Amino acid sequence: MSSVKTAAPLLRYEDFSISFGSGRREKFAVSHLDLEIGVGERVALVGESGSGKTLTALAPLRLEPEGAKTSGRILWSGKSTDTSSPPVNLLDMPIQSIREIRGREIAMVFQEPMTALNPLFTIGNQIVEAVQIDELLITKADAMSAAIELLKKTGIPEPEKRFHSYPHQLSGGQRQRAMIAMALACKPRLLIADEPTTALDVSLRLQILDLLKELQEESKDHGGMAILLITHDLNLVKHFAQRVAVLNQGNLMEVGPTKQVFEHPDDAYTKALVNSEPVRDLAPVMPLAPVLLKTENLSVSYPGTESTAWFKKPPRHQVLRKVSFELKQGQTIGVIGESGSGKTTLGMAVLGLLGDSAAEITGTVDILGQDWQKLKPIERRAMRSSLQVIFQDPFGSLSPRMNVMQIVSEGLDVHFPNLSAAERESRVLDILREVGIDRSALTRYPHEFSGGQRQRIAIARALILKPQILVLDEPTSALDVSIQKQVLALLTELQKKYNLAYLMISHDLAVIRAMSHEVMVLKGGRVVEFGDTETLIQHPRQTYTQELFAAAELS
Structure with a gap:
């Protein structure tokens, strides 16, 4: 793909490549990239995991991983606003000189600020x-x-x-x-933002990007700042970038004005990426479907940390406040809200995973007609096969020391200890086939799989016990948009086949819209709105809900 020339190039990649290994084992993470970023321009670099986005962003600061080999040129014109001054090749500069550029001329905002x-x-x-x-x-x-x-x-x-x-x-x-x-x-003259909003709620994401726009406008007083945004969130790209470059397995597939690339993509990969929005294909809930999960006035609080007087106990911190809902067989209820709204606490309370903490729980949680809080530990353990969970990060939730056979069959060892080895393997193979994983995966470990494959393994681990209820805690937020679409389609197919009930917790409103029959909106631990998904999205009553949907460009 030939480069698109900008009026005043600030940073220019020329025939740039990054590879690992040597000889026949040499693999190119980025291959012969030609790309320019103009003075004061906003460019987005998009693509799936492994496409080379982050390596491309790290290279100008010479932060590529140990063992990486670079070739080509990265030309930097930021030392002087005088266009007659020749640019410098950052790949040829000694590290000491690069350190003078880091922060002063090229700054970086990383994906996870806590690290x-x-x-x-x-x-x-x-x-x-x-x-x-x-x-x-x-x-x-x-x-x-x-x-x-x-x-x-x-x-x-x-x-x-x-x-x-x-x-x-x-x-x-x-x-x-x-x-x-x-x-x-x-x-700095150039700000590189590597997935700066991934860990944030949708409204905060737009606030951060609007902030970057404002700060870029103010920077015109000292020459103007360009921004290179690395992301897989296509909605944010449309909101923020002037130009977009699409990477696939290290190759530049397409680059051009954002509107043109999104509305009239030339490359087949770009078309697939742009059209990777989750598809709503839900089966209707049967009129007389039994209620499998029910909460009444469910409240959760934790000990407070700040006291108003030295002789008084600090007031308890209320995380959930009188949450009531019913989840029927074959139904999905989506739970949305910003960070701190109580979404995850609700999921943990339903799963009975708050009992050993400092949490104080009031109200009731009924699972299959039984009060979850009043069950004895041995009774609760027996019921866990009917209530399973799929977590946000498939890599973090799968033991790195266990192979796929051990991971998926672990629940069978607890709930069906009398199965023979042949019966256990047969059940594992059957469920892996259901989620699209080949039998060759049995002896492999989590690090040998992609993110989408790991999430399929996590789904298999939950489904092998034939549960009736699944709590889905941000099940696709760690996945690329195309893989996300595949996993959501799988969950929809499994729900239809087994009449499963899903409690889906997410901050991604596109996912909620595609997967949920009803939506519960939480704010400060309270349910501020609850109703049919399409009706609520088209006609939100509360200002908070309206702002959430407007931020996601769904309403």
Whole structure:
């Protein structure tokens, strides 16, 4: 694919490649890439996992993994706004010179701020350090004032107070804003944002990108800042980028103006990526379908941490507040809301996984007509085969020390201990076939599979016990859009075949719309709206719900 020339190239990849290994075993992660980013431009680099997006983004800062081999050129014109000055090839520069560029000229915002921020230092101290790198002669007091101003500019409430906070004391959105403040401390010419909104709710995602736009506009006073956005969220690309480049297995498939690429894609891979929105194909719930799961006035609270007086106990922190609903056989109820709304706590309470914590639970949870809270441990254990869960991160939920046979059959060992080895293997093979996994996978381990395959294995592990209810906690958020579509289609097919009931927890409204018969909207632990999915999306009554749907561009 030939490159598209921009009016004023700031960064230019020329025949750029990254490979690993040598000889016949050499594999190219990025192959002969030609791409330009103009001064003050917003470019999005999209593609599935393994497409080479992050490696492409890390290369200008020479942060590629150990053992990687690079070739071609990455030309940087950011040292001077004088277009007559020749650009420098970043791949030829010594690391010491690259360190002078990192932060000062090219800054980066990473995907997970909790791993990028130092947990031992306050947010303010980390930003002060960045400010002092940019202005060596600045006093500590002036650097602190500049850091507080950056926190204020990035929209963090009470910046003077948050200056003294540690990363774990901030919300996900606040941590990401602090990362952006740190990246902008040196007024870089190029900001590389690698999946900066993946861990955030949909409304926060748009807030962060709108913030980047505003800060880019303000940067015109010192030459203008370009932004390279790395993401697999196509909705955000449409909202944010001026141009988009599509990578597939290290190859540049298509590049052009965002509207053109989305509305009239030329390449078959781009067309598949653009059309990877989940498809709604639900079977209707039978009129007399039995209720399998029921909660009445379910509330969950935790001990408080801040007391108003030294002699008083701090008030308890209420996470769920009188949540009531019924889940019928063959039905999916989608649960949405921002971080801290109580979504995950609701799922854990339904699963009975809060009993050993400091949580105080009131109200009732009925599973198959029995009060979950009143069951004896041995009775609850027996019922767990009817109530299973599929977690968000398939890699984290599968033991790395167990092969697929051991992972999928583990539940059989607990609930059906009298099965023979041949019967166990037969059941495992049957369920793997159901989820599209070949028998050759039996002796392999989780790290040998892709994200989509790992999630299929997690689904097989849950289904082998023939449950009637599945709690799906963000089951596709860690997957690429095309793989996400496949997994959701599989879950829909399995629901139709086995008449399963799903409680689906997600912040992705496209997933909720495709999978749910009814939607429950949580805010601050309360149900603020509940109803038929299509009716609620088309006519949300509450302002909070309207804002959620508007942020996802669904309404």
